[in-house]
Amino acid sequence: MRSGLSGKVYLVGAGPGDPELISVKAMRLIQSADVILYDRLVNKELLRYRASHAQLIYCGKAPGAHAMSQLSIQQTLMQHARQGSTVVRLKGGDPLVFGRGAEEAIELAEHGIDCEIVPGITAAIGAAASSGIPLTHRGYAASFACVTGSRCHGGSPPIRWDLLAHGVDTLAVYMGVSELPAIREQLLLYGKSASTPVALIENGTTPDQRILISTLADIHAIAAAHSLQNPAIIIIGEVVRIRGQLLAAQEQALILIG
Ligand code: SAH
Numbered sequence: 001m002r003s004g005l006s007g008k009v010y011l012v013g014a015g016p017g018d019p020e021l022i023s024v025k026a027m028r029l030i031q032s033a034d035v036i037l038y039d040r041l042v043n044k045e046l047l048r049y050r051a052s053h054a055q056l057i058y059c060g061k062a063p064g065a066h067a068m069s070q071l072s073i074q075q076t077l078m079q080h081a082r083q084g085s086t087v088v089r090l091k092g093g094d095p096l097v098f099g100r101g102a103e104e105a106i107e108l109a110e111h112g113i114d115c116e117i118v119p120g121i122t123a124a125i126g127a128a129a130s131s132g133i134p135l136t137h138r139g140y141a142a143s144f145a146c147v148t149g150s151r152c153h154g155g156s157p158p159i160r161w162d163l164l165a166h167g168v169d170t171l172a173v174y175m176g177v178s179e180l181p182a183i184r185e186q187l188l189l190y191g192k193s194a195s196t197p198v199a200l201i202e203n204g205t206t207p208d209q210r211i212l213i214s215t216l217a218d219i220h221a222i223a224a225a226h227s228l229q230n231p232a233i234i235i236i237g238e239v240v241r242i243r244g245q246l247l248a249a250q251e252q253a254l255i256l257i258g
Helices: 024-032 044-049 070-082 100-109 123-130 161-167 180-189 220-223 238-257
Strands: 010-013 035-038 055-058 086-091 113-116 145-147 170-174 197-202 210-215 232-236
Touching: 010 024, 010 070, 010 100, 024 044, 024 113, 035 070, 070 086, 100 113, 100 170, 123 145, 123 170, 123 197, 123 232, 161 180, 180 220, 180 232, 197 220, 197 238, 210 220, 232 238
Parallel strands: 010 086, 010 113, 035 055, 035 086, 145 170
Antiparallel strands: 170 232, 197 210, 197 232
């Protein structure tokens, strides 16, 4: 605790699941924080690196079961910062990708509290790499978009599936498990080919990672048959086809190193 000084809040990205996929800066902050507020999708192993005096506060938001309201998270951050503490707000992936990090940072700024954002590897990037799918590739995809599949993304404009169906080569859909049938229907409605390959990546970058590959035509049935669970990313696009080649290249690299 830095008594006599005003504290600071760091909004820190913990990465996509594998605890080694965190930045050096984020790790240093975990080691030096007085207080750590952490989310549900943060790998708990990372908390072992905290200082012995550090206070841990869980503020996870499972669908329908919030440990803390957004308001009380905000109040807790401010309360500790005002007491002079170094506060780490640890979020899964990147704090600014569907993480409400911007809302928290703006609120802190409005209350005159010093805040810094430390980026993390977002789930789409992590899960794509660990499943051997390049989000862009010369000849297959010149663009990718991160899209929320959740309809209850409070207040934001409706998702333009009509434009996404054709304007972006690779779609990485977050929070889309329960909405998968509706997402599929929208994309087909707007003329996306039923033969477009789709990958569902559950628990990406972790030992529990599961990958289901199919096409837009029957991905909803595959997800249901295999009881796809959160957290999962849906990758839609031709790049999914080259997964086999990339995995072979990775395996070859491993053999060469070994
Ligand atoms: N800020 C986070 C995203 C939070 S929204 C980030 O940048 O990654 C939560 C959604 O992220 C989940 O519903 C899921 O779609 C995705 N997600 C998070 N961790 C994941 C993982 N290990 N594997 C697959 N998807 C994941």
